[in-house]
Amino acid sequence: MTGNAREGGSGDGRESGGRIRRGPFQEGEDVLLISPKQEEHLITLAPGKVFGTHKGNLLHDDLIGREDGCRAWTAMGDEYRAFRPTYIQFIMNQKRHAQIIYPKDTGPILMWADIFPGATVIEAGIGWGALSIKLLEAVGPQGRVISYEVREDFAASGAKTVRRYLGDCPNHEVKVRDIYQGIDEREVDRIVLDLPEPWQAVHHAREALLPGGILLAYLPSTIQVKQLCDRLAEEGGFSDPETFEVIQRPWHVKGMSVRPVQWMFSHSAFLVVTRRTGT
Numbered sequence: 435m436t437g438n439a440r441e442g443g444s445g446d447g448r449e450s451g452g453r454i455r456r457g458p459f460q461e462g463e464d465v466l467l468i469s470p471k472q473e474e475h476l477i478t479l480a481p482g483k484v485f486g487t488h489k490g491n492l493l494h495d496d497l498i499g500r501e502d503g504c505r506a507w508t509a510m511g512d513e514y515r516a517f518r519p520t521y522i523q524f525i526m527n528q529k530r531h532a533q534i535i536y537p538k539d540t541g542p543i544l545m546w547a548d549i550f551p552g553a554t555v556i557e558a559g560i561g562w563g564a565l566s567i568k569l570l571e572a573v574g575p576q577g578r579v580i581s582y583e584v585r586e587d588f589a590a591s592g593a594k595t596v597r598r599y600l601g602d603c604p605n606h607e608v609k610v611r612d613i614y615q616g617i618d619e620r621e622v623d624r625i626v627l628d629l630p631e632p633w634q635a636v637h638h639a640r641e642a643l644l645p646g647g648i649l650l651a652y653l654p655s656t657i658q659v660k661q662l663c664d665r666l667a668e669e670g671g672f673s674d675p676e677t678f679e680v681i682q683r684p685w686h687v688k689g690m691s692v693r694p695v696q697w698m699f700s701h702s703a704f705l706v707v708t709r710r711t712g713t
């Protein structure tokens with residue numbers, strides 16, 4: 435393991451740790467192809483490989499060494515655009531075995547949990563690893579993220595997603611562990627829970643968090659919210675929790691049609707945030 439994504443660049447656009455942010459496309463990099471119909475396809479560049487379409491093949495070799503945002507053509511002349519994927523494009527264009535936290539909620543989680551450079555953060559579970567990536571970027575090389583995950587297969591695949599996006603992260607530890615059974619760490623700054631029964635981790639969170647530390651839980655249903663808030667009050671040692679949801683309403687902007695889209699993704703989860711109180 436060589437570094438973290440926030441460490442300085444190496445001059446070739448590859449940040450130490452692995453993620454490439456600038457410069458020409460390189461072998462082994464993920465690239466997003468956008469079709470003439472605006473369909474997105476994530477590919478990993480490999481010499482000699484092709485991306486097959488019904489309008490013929492597009493050669494990976496035609497992309498390696500080219501600049502971000504370039505055009506490339508299939509054998510029958512269809513024009514594609516190739517971009518280095520953003521975080522959102524990376525997570526939304528892959529098969530996922532677990533429900534992820536969507537970007538509309540990830541930003542607010544980083545804000546409300548106040549994830550800061552140098553922080554020690556515990557999350558559970560890692561699932562597909564979508565949130566872990568942004569937690570690691572936010573804590574930077576001086577911080578730590580410890581991901582608890584009860585399923586061994588998810589622990590391995592979540593860690594793999596993080597490595598694929600960020601490269602090696604020596605400050606990311608994945609533990610195959612049931613967080614309801616306890617938290618090993620002490621003097622933790624932040625705990626973020628995305629699992630079905632966070633109330634079972636409340637006592638452990640109280641022991642692990644520093645005074646002033648933040649516990650944030652991500653919960654799809656109101657029943658879960660109520661159960662968590664009741665448990666926090668019973669446990670004591672936490673401030674009154676704040677609960678909210680984040681609603682994103684996309685708009686359709688084309689020609690004279692400038693209006694909200696007709697169908698939207700109306701609910702993901704509620705965020706419950708509380709602080710560990712001091713004496």
Ligand SMILES: C[S@@+](CC[C@H](N)C(=O)[O-])C[C@H]1O[C@@H](n2cnc3c(N)ncnc32)[C@H](O)[C@@H]1O
Pocket residue numbers: 532533534535558559560561562563564565566582583584585588611612613614628629630
């Ligand atoms: C919804 S997924 C997390 C998705 C993740 N936040 C992401 O953005 O990709 C919930 C995960 O919590 C794990 N989990 C459930 N109960 C757990 C427990 N008691 N301790 C640790 N992990 C647990 C599940 O195995 C699953 O991988």
